[in-house]
Every structure is written in C-alpha cells, then in structure tokens.
Amino acid sequence: IMSKEPCKPQLKGIVTRLFSEQGFYLQMLPDGTVNGTKDENSDNTLFNLIPVGLRVVAIQGVKAGLYVAMNGEGFLYSSEAFTAECKFKESVFENYYVIYSSTMYRQHESGRAWFLGLNNEGTIMKGNRVKKTQPCSHFVPRPIEVCMYKEPSLHELDEKQRSRKNSGTPTPLELNAFLHPNKQQQLQHRQASSETKINEVT
Numbered sequence: 001i002m003s004k005e006p007c008k009p010q011l012k013g014i015v016t017r018l019f020s021e022q023g024f025y026l027q028m029l030p031d032g033t034v035n036g037t038k039d040e041n042s043d044n045t046l047f048n049l050i051p052v053g054l055r056v057v058a059i060q061g062v063k064a065g066l067y068v069a070m071n072g073e074g075f076l077y078s079s080e081a082f083t084a085e086c087k088f089k090e091s092v093f094e095n096y097y098v099i100y101s102s103t104m105y106r107q108h109e110s111g112r113a114w115f116l117g118l119n120n121e122g123t124i125m126k127g128n129r130v131k132k133t134q135p136c137s138h139f140v141p142r143p144i145e146v147c148m149y150k151e152p153s154l155h156e157l158d159e160k161q162r163s164r165k166n167s168g169t170p171t172p173l174e175l176n177a178f179l180h181p182n183k184q185q186q187l188q189h190r191q192a193s194s195e196t197k198i199n200e201v202t
Helices: 172-178 181-188 193-198
Strands: 011-020 025-028 034-037 047-053 056-061 067-070 076-079 087-093 097-106 113-115 139-149
Touching: 034 076, 047 087, 047 139, 056 097, 067 097
Parallel strands: none
Antiparallel strands: 011 025, 011 047, 011 139, 025 034, 047 056, 056 067, 056 087, 067 076, 087 097, 097 113, 097 139
C-alpha cells in the first residue's frame, strides 16, 4: 500500500539578487512595492527564481512572498497568487546580461516583447517602454544558493485584476492556460463584444 506523502519540492531554482546595469538591485518591499535600491545587503533584494517552463521563471520576493507580475498595460505589480501574468521568459543578452520578458503580453503591431526594467533612478518602467538593447532591461543574477521548490499552483486571473484596456496581445497558448469555454460566457456580459473577440481562442 502506497502511503500518501505530502507534495515534495521538485523544481530546482535559486535564491538570488538581480543587479541592474543601472547600478541598482531589484527589490520588493514588504507591502509589495517593486523598485531598485543601492543596498545590496537588504533582505528585500532576495528573490526566488522558480523554473515554471522552458526558460520561463517565476520571480518571487523572499521576504514579501509575492510574485512579480506584469499586466496587459505593461505595468509591473506584485501578486499573492501565481497567475499567467507572473511568468517571465529568461534570456541571455550578449552572453552576459539576463533579460526578463512577459510570456503573456507583447506589442500588438510589431510583436516586440515587453521587458522588466529599472530606469536610472531605480524606478520600475512600463514593460512596453523597455527595449532589450537598453541598460534598463539588463540584469546580472548574483545567486546566493540553490533551492528546491514546489511547483506554484496556477490561478486564473481575476476579472478585476485583468486590464480592460489591453494594449498588449496575449498569446493563444497562454490564454488557453486560464481561459476555459465556460469562462467565455461569464466574460461576454462584462465586456464589449469587440473585447470578447480578442479572447476567443480555438
């Protein structure tokens, strides 16, 4: 007889600091505010980088316990629940810097990715204003330790959480992950028909 064991951590990730080429460490304050700081010893600069797909990570503040997320307008926010907006593609730029882009949203016309970025004052930038060639998007991970993580449970995005005025184009695969046929009926009376058509994924 097999005994029921609690779910064991299966994902190998890292606890790390993310140092920006702008000279700041990314930090998440206890209230969920995300910005940059020069204080490299602050516990608020520690993040869990949890692999949730092929070259896709969840970025979770160790101290706050919240996930970094990007909404459909390019604004960065912190989320208690792990949703599709919390997934970031991790890419190496010019063999040195690491860049993080939303797996869910990108420029509607050009298809250009939206990136996590800090300006030269340590303030978070809108993802659609950041280019991968700019220093604001360049980070150097400074790993502290390797850790094993449980796979985060994917939650559906709350309608209030989702941006009504979507300037980004969700990818069909990501939409399928949290939009189900029965959900469509609920959305139809809450959104204009033109908005609803965007979400009809076969």
